[in-house]
Amino acid sequence: MAISPRSAPTLFLLLTITLLSQSRPSLFAGADNADADLLTELQSIRSRSSSGVVHLNDNLLRRIITTKPRSFSLILFFDAIQLHDKSELHLKSLKSEFFLLSKSFGINNQDSQSALSKLFFCDIEFGESQSSFAQFGVNALPHIRLLPPDASSLKSDSISMDAGDFSRLAESMAEFIESRTKLTMGEIHRPPILSKTQLGFLIVVFLISLPFMFKKLLAGETLLHDKRLWLSGSVFVYFFSVSGTMHNIIRKMPMFISDRNDPSKMIFFYQGSGMQLGAEGFAIGFLYTIVGLLLAFVTHVLVRVKNSMAQRTIMIVAMIISVWAVRKVVYLDNWKTGYAVHAYLPSTW
Template sequence: MKYLGLLCLVMVINYNAGNAQVRTKGADEKVSQLTDMIAKKSIISLNLNKFKEYVKNPPRDYSFIIMFTAMAPSRRCAICQHVYDEYLIVANSFRFSPSYTNKLFFGMVDFDEGSDVFQMLRLNTAPVIMHFPAKGKPKPADTMDFERAGIHAEAIAKWIQDRTDHQIRVFRPPNYSGAVAFAMVIILVAGFLYLRRNNLEFLYNKQMWATAAVFFCFAMVSGQMWNQIRGPPFYHRTKNGPVYINGGSHGQFVLESYIVAILNGAVVVGMILMIEAGGGVRSTGAAAVGGGGAGAADGKRRRFQSVVGLVLVCVFFSLLLSVFRAKTQGYPYSFLFK
């Protein structure tokens, strides 16, 4: 009996060791095949069969970052191309970085080529970036939240580091268009000042500097700096039509920032009209005491100006509140519009 028990133990150990060798060999074969694929392109295109073989089915000792997208023009996904460009920058940066390892791969599933994968994962939107860990199933945190993190390559790399502990330093291809445009503006301004070197009184014009300051405030309040940092899409297309206002409080569209700037500008114009009309009340009253008909006419003009200013402030401030209510669910206050 002792020899029989010992024989069974040896058989079990040999069986487990054989299975471990098979799993290790299978995982090594997958890694070798994936390495050959990324030698041609940093992002591996996956269909249903490849997704099952390299992502779902064991053995697997590597993580997979996959972007689910719909790149065909007929799908009308305006943001998909932009997110793919940033995703490609991250994949290329990892592939050619000194910290490259064969424990992390980047893939992509296009809806027209892998609609079955979308159905398997119950995905009904695009784009989506998911992390498939080496062990276990993806958790809710393994799906990237674009509204919170953004869609820039740096944001994607940081999210990948949080999920996989692989640090990726993003290397962007050089783009000199911004530097050239800025240099051209500086040259034009310098040339204009040189031509007007004997007549620079306009630099002391308070209204010009006040207007420039107001436009700068409009740009900052509307979120132009946020656009430069996060790189949101111009607007979003849905089945029900285009959407110009982002419904979340952590995101916005480029067109939305323009709308907010225009609304703020209209409110400011209304305030200026009322202030100017109020400032002329004394002079209008003095002219009326003198019996001049021009004073009465000027009084009517200023009253009309104040009414127009009040209407502008009320209407466009109400629209600003409506935009804020659309982005902040549960905000209880409104003015003229809901």
């Protein structure tokens, strides 16, 4: 049977559609295989790491970004070994917090492989991967970025973490990841301050010294019977409470940071309510302590002075210094948070 010239275009079109329909599943299967192979490789690298962090380089990152579609996200910590000696950057401490969060994420999801396969913690070093730093547009450290599964451009499609959030360390990193990926980080498993061996040694020493301490206590020859110790301790506790020292210790806040625009300059007071430096707390604590000591002096010492002129003079000086200190605290609070302090008089008087 002969084929007419009019039916030739129709047959060609049907043949083309048939070939395309047969080739499309193989194309999708190839893309899925590439994602599965890459996922297996990343899981293998993570299993060999004690913290579960995947160390990236230019080649591996290039393979990840060119694999589409991807079924996982990356959270990247940008590191530079040559900057570890700059204490103001706190790269080593932030990196350890990043590794701690990665290890905690693995512990909390060790029974959920689906959650572990959706997020990989990665670190990348400047000396090894300068090209990747340039593609991300990273020119200052510390820096953390999230690379979503659908990202095709390293710079424009990735999400950077706000530098002001680094003050809360692993907790702020966990909140950033949870808000962007909808994954649950879970509890952060921090190592204990003392190991079992150290704790056992301290208990043994305490038990051995207990009879000697009890003997001194009955004789009244301990430091606990010294009034100067209690006086100094009360001043220390007062300063400790009003200066926010506990906040600085828990969050490992630096005393100061370097200016991003001019690294030779140091910043001791950070404008913004999201972060407090150690120098700020000490300054406020010093001002509050001045007022507290003056108040204690006026109420316990000055009242015993018999010369009325000396009493008035010292009282005026104490009031002037106290007003100056309080004004400095109010000014710093207004500069830092934007909130103003003003007098309030009830309208019903």
